Amino acid sequence: EVQLLESGGGLVQPGGSLRLSCAASGFTFSSYAMSWVRQAPGKGLEWVSAISDSGGSTYYADSVKGRFTISRDNSKNTLYLQMNSLRAEDTAVYYCAKRSATGTTGLRTGIDYWGQGTLVTVSS
């Protein structure tokens, strides 16, 4: 059974930093690209970032480019999102998501599994 368990959310002041983690199990983690998706309170879903299966390629939404860094440790089956220079508008539930196909194809084909999300609140 595929499981994705996010952690690391919490309250942080504007300008601060936070690192989210996503522990994956139930599939060959190193074979799949992964993504982060967020949802601000009362708003729709927003694609944030993606990373290739090897970790060698990373991709970002314009809204977070230069502030967020996605990474992965395939030896630990864990995905990360380092968030710096946080703003109030970054307040959201952050979801870890597994892509539906292996390799680079997975970057195109969509998500098949989601974690339960972790809440990040940016406020003074």
Place this chain on the structure above:
Amino acid sequence: QTVVTQEPSFSVSPGGTVTLTCGLSSGSVSTNYYPSWYQQTPGQAPRTLIYSTSIRSSGVPDRFSGSILGNKAALTITGAQADDESDYYCVLYMGSGISVFGGGTKLTVL
């Protein structure tokens, strides 16, 4: 910047059929955009329904189907049930590793 468009809201009668669409503010959606569809109820994580235009995710009933209709991606729900009342989001792959969500459609079953 290209925007992914969805109907803000839709309603369907129990047992009825509804088709939700996913378009582009400029241009046509094709299979090259690998449209995918997700269902979300309040307070819950999203659930994948369809990816790569028409592939149903594991465990999704065949009442849900995906296609390209004209210049848009489409999600069709047949035999609508009360628990289909949810928010539905589409995603399009824009190239260079970037995906974009539509604004979502709130489906009411009544």
